Amino acid sequence: MILALQLTLAERFSVGPNWFVPALESFLLIPFTVAAFRQNTKETAPVRIFNVLLIAVVVAFNLASLILLIEALLGGKATSGGILLQNALKLWITNVIGFGLWYWEMDRGGPSRRRMQVKRHEDFLFPQMSNPEFAQPGWVPDFWDYLYVSFTNASAFSPTDTMPLTGRAKMLMTTQSFIALLTITLVAARAVNILK
Template sequence: MNEDMDDARRRLARIERLWATGERELVPAWRRATRGEPRWTVTVVILAAVALQLTLPHRLILLHPAWALPALELVLLAALIAGSPRRVEPRTRLLRSLGLTLAGVISLANGWAAVRLVADLVNGRGEHGAVPLLLTGGVIWVTNVIVFALWYWEWDRGGPMARVRGQRQYADFLFTQMQSPQVAPPDWEPAFLDYLYLSFTNATAFSPTDVMPLSRWSKMLMMLQSSVSLVTVVLVVARAVNILK
C-alpha cells in the first residue's frame, strides 16, 4: 500500500513538473516573473548623462553652482545602487521613487538647457562660433536621448521592477521579439539598452521604426521626444550654417 502511495506521489510530482514546464514554454519570458536585469548598463548611461551636463555653458545651467544638480543625480544614483547593487529588483517602493526622481532631475536639467538654447537661437544670442554651437546642441540632443530612454524604461508595463514580477499583461511598447519569438532566445525580455535604442531611433527618424507604441501615454511621449529633437536639430543646424556663411 505504501509503495503504491509513493508511486502515485512520484507520478503526481512528475505531472506537476511537466505542467509547469509547459506553462513556461507557452508564456514568453517578458510576460512572466523573471530575474531583474543587470544594474550596470543603466548606471553607465546615467553617468554619461551626468558627465555631459558638466560640459554645458553656464548660461544653460538651471541651478548654480554648475555641479549642484549633477551632484544630486550622483547621490540618487548611489542610493539606487546601494539598495539594489547587482540587479534591478523589486525590493522596496523607495527604490522605485528614487528611480523616478533621478529621471525627473535629469529631465529638468536638460529640458531647461534645451529651452534656453532655443531661446538664444531665436533671439540671436549665445554661441558665436559654429563648432561650439554644434557641440552644445549635440550634448543636449544626446542627453535628451538618454532622458527619454529612462522614461520609456521606467514606465513600460509599470517599470523594471513591475516587469520582474510579471504583474502587467499588456505591454506599452511592441518589440520585434514579441511579434516573432522565433528570432530571439526563449528567455528574451526588453532591457534598458532596448529602450535606449528605441529612444535613439525615435530621435533620429522623428517617428517609430521597429518598436511600436501601443498605449496612449507611450505615443504622446514619443511624439514629445520627436518634437524636441526636431526643433533642436533644425535650429542648431540652421544657426550653424548661418554662422559659417
C-alpha cells in the first residue's frame, strides 16, 4: 500500500520522479522476500537490521516529501487545495503505516521473538498486558495492534491506551507525532484555506 501511495504522489512532492522511491523500496524488498521464504520462524540479525533499514527509508522519504510539500506551500506554489489535500492525506497514511511497521518490528525484539516468546523488555504497554483478564490466553500484540497505536498517535499526537515504556519508543512516537502535526495543521489548514 505504501508503494501505491508513493506512486500516486504528485511528482513535485516526490524525491526525484515519483516512481524512484517505490522502485528503490521494491528493490530493497527483494532480499527480504527471499529471506522470508527461506526461514521458518527464526529471524536472523541481518534480516532484522534490513527490516529496520527499509522502514527507516520509507519514513525518511515520506518526511522529505512532506518538506517539499511545505516548501511549495510557503513559496506560494500550491494553487490547488484539492491536490494539496490529496497529497497531504497520502503522506499522513504513509506515516501511519510506516511507524506502525516500525513499532511492530521494534517492540520486544520484533515479531519473530514475540512469537517464540523470547523474554525481552517491552517497549509498549498494551491494555491487555495491564488487564490480562480482558485478553485471550497467550495474547501477544500483532501488526494490527501496532498499526492502531500508530493511527491513534498520529491522530491525537500522543499515546492513547498503549503507553511507550522505553526511550526509543518515546522518541519514535514523538517523531511520528511531529510529522503528523506538520501534515495536518500546516498543510491541511492551508489546503482548506485555498480550496476553490
